Amino acid sequence: MSKVVKIFHGPQHPGITGNMSVELDLIGETIVKARTHVGYLHRAFEKLVERRTAMQAFTIVCRICVPEPDPNEENFARAIEEITGLEVPERAKWIRVLVLELSRLAAYHLWMGGQAGSTGLYTVPQWSVGYRDYILDLFEELTGGRVYHMYIIPGGVRRDLPDGFLDRVSDVMDLIESKLPEFDRLFFDNAVFKKRAIGTAVIDPETAIERGVVGPPLRACGIASDVRRDDPYEIYDKLDFDVITEKGGDVYARALVRRREMEQSIKIIRQIIKYIPDGPYRTKIPYPMNWKLKAGETYVKTESARGEFGYYMVTDGSEYIRRMNVRGPAYVHGVSLLEDMLEGAQLADVAMIMNSLGTCPPEIER
Amino acid sequence: MSYLEELKVKIENMFSPEKCYFPKENLLSFLVSNSEVRGALSYLKDVEGFKHFVMLSCVDWLEEGKFELVYIVWHPEKKVNAMVKTKIDREKAEFQSLHDMWRQICTYEREIWEMFGVNFIGHPRLEPFILEDWKDMPPMRRDFDTLHYVNEHYEWREGREESYKPRDYIGEAFDEWRKK
Numbered sequence: 134m135s136k137v138v139k140i141f142h143g144p145q146h147p148g149i150t151g152n153m154s155v156e157l158d159l160i161g162e163t164i165v166k167a168r169t170h171v172g173y174l175h176r177a178f179e180k181l182v183e184r185r186t187a188m189q190a191f192t193i194v195c196r197i198c199v200p201e202p203d204p205n206e207e208n209f210a211r212a213i214e215e216i217t218g219l220e221v222p223e224r225a226k227w228i229r230v231l232v233l234e235l236s237r238l239a240a241y242h243l244w245m246g247g248q249a250g251s252t253g254l255y256t257v258p259q260w261s262v263g264y265r266d267y268i269l270d271l272f273e274e275l276t277g278g279r280v281y282h283m284y285i286i287p288g289g290v291r292r293d294l295p296d297g298f299l300d301r302v303s304d305v306m307d308l309i310e311s312k313l314p315e316f317d318r319l320f321f322d323n324a325v326f327k328k329r330a331i332g333t334a335v336i337d338p339e340t341a342i343e344r345g346v347v348g349p350p351l352r353a354c355g356i357a358s359d360v361r362r363d364d365p366y367e368i369y370d371k372l373d374f375d376v377i378t379e380k381g382g383d384v385y386a387r388a389l390v391r392r393r394e395m396e397q398s399i400k401i402i403r404q405i406i407k408y409i410p411d412g413p414y415r416t417k418i419p420y421p422m423n424w425k426l427k428a429g430e431t432y433v434k435t436e437s438a439r440g441e442f443g444y445y446m447v448t449d450g451s452e453y454i455r456r457m458n459v460r461g462p463a464y465v466h467g468v469s470l471l472e473d474m475l476e477g478a479q480l481a482d483v484a485m486i487m488n489s490l491g492t493c494p495p496e497i498e499r
Numbered sequence: 500m501s502y503l504e505e506l507k508v509k510i511e512n513m514f515s516p517e518k519c520y521f522p523k524e525n526l527l528s529f530l531v532s533n534s535e536v537r538g539a540l541s542y543l544k545d546v547e548g549f550k551h552f553v554m555l556s557c558v559d560w561l562e563e564g565k566f567e568l569v570y571i572v573w574h575p576e577k578k579v580n581a582m583v584k585t586k587i588d589r590e591k592a593e594f595q596s597l598h599d600m601w602r603q604i605c606t607y608e609r610e611i612w613e614m615f616g617v618n619f620i621g622h623p624r625l626e627p628f629i630l631e632d633w634k635d636m637p638p639m640r641r642d643f644d645t646l647h648y649v650n651e652h653y654e655w656r657e658g659r660e661e662s663y664k665p666r667d668y669i670g671e672a673f674d675e676w677r678k679k
Binding site for chain 2: 172
């Protein structure tokens with residue numbers, strides 16, 4: 134009889150995407166049972182929001198996801214707007230999509246670093262995190278914050294674009310686009326990465342839909358599902374972009390989906406630079422500090438870099454939000470699906486599979 | 500007549516929903532009795548094709564003495580959402596576990612058990628999820644007194660006595676703003 138060894142992968146581990154622990158039962162190098170343990174950064178945002186007004190809560194929600202905070206802000210703002218019937222000016226919608234796509238690009242660069250680092254290719258993280266900083270510089274100029282922006286508020290955006298900002302965005306896009314072929318040579322066409330990733334952690338299309346998989350992992354199974362196309366929000370119905378799909382459903386297919394989506398994001402940003410209209414960027418909220426929200430409920434969702442990011446919001450007519458529940462993609466990918474997928478996998482692949490599914494603990498314990 | 504409007508008529512004939520309405524264009528929301536939840540969800544999943552389970556949420560209606568469980572599902576082909584809601588008693592909070600319909604409900608039920616104290620009958624794994632060694636009232640209940648808990652378990656940092664009541668602070672700023 135083989136001996137079963139129990140080890141903890143995390144909460145402090147260079148390969149994982151945050152403070153999260155996976156308890157593994159191993160026979161040799163093969164995992165026979167996996168259990169996730171979350172709660173190392175329990176921050177209870179949903180509880181905090183219950184006792185704050187909409188304008189106070191708006192500064193909290195962006196902290197739910199560290200690599201990509203803007204889908205949270207957009208979801209929150211749009212949920213409040215849908216409940217209260219607040220109109221958003223056209224220009225604000227275009228600026229929002231610009232911010233969302235920039236943050237998607239930044240998140241994919243960070244993912245690239247994590248995915249390559251977990252495979253042992255240590256040059257890629259240095260490069261990709263470096264190029265991500267050019268996008269963060271843009272955010273700093275636009276919003277004042279590099280990581281958390283607090284920019285998309287109910288009723289529009291906080292301030293208008295600075296002079297010449299779009300030219301600088303255009304320059305950064307040129308730079309990032311010119312570097313993508315180098316990332317191909319270094320990472321996506323790398324023999325080591327291909328050997329490790331092809332055929333690892335395969336999800337088939339039927340299970341993917343049944344298990345609630347969203348975003349790049351779902352599109353890597355060949356299903357063209359994208360919230361931007363299926364349930365268009367803001368101005369995505371006016372933009373021209375492709376929904377990327379790949380076949381295979383393994384780690385490599387998910388990597389390729391993200392790689393090709395970076396090109397689509399650049400394409401979207403170039404369209405915004407070209408066609409963004411003039412006009413007001415914000416609707417004034419009647420009483421920002423004592424704003425009574427109409428009673429109602431709604432479910433809004435955004436396509437984040439990891440998939441469908443949804444907010445279920447209930448209000449009861451007071452200035453507080455009754456209940457705000459966040460549906461992060463990692464809540465499904467990182468707990469039940471990850472536990473099942475790790476069974477039978479190799480110990481060395483754990484960090485790679487977690488990165489490829491986009492596990493992000495702050496979303497699980499929001 | 501759009502697909503969702505037809506679905507609304509079907510739901511109204513088949514079940515006895517209390518409040519069946521559209522919070523927004525592509526979202527149907529209806530409230531059913533406890534015994535009809537499984538039937539409504541399996542009808543939506545197996546007959547209509549709402550294959551993708553989005554989320555399970557719980558809302559605490561303290562004044563009514565009820566918890567509201569909200570199941571949200573998505574139709575991948577028709578591109579619409581549906582929301583099945585049910586109210587359970589707050590005092591003796593229990594409900595049947597639906598983890599056999601979608602595997603990921605397991606995680607949601609486990610969190611609601613921990614955060615609201617709703618007992619899900621038949622759940623395979625009701626064990627602590629996010630909290631550790633928690634012996635108090637389930638913290639997401641609205642009658643959980645956060646200030647009392649903080650005073651009991653933590654110390655206030657010195658020099659922050661003046662500003663620890665954000666409501667008072669905002670009230671004054673608001674009055675000043677109104678005067679302008």
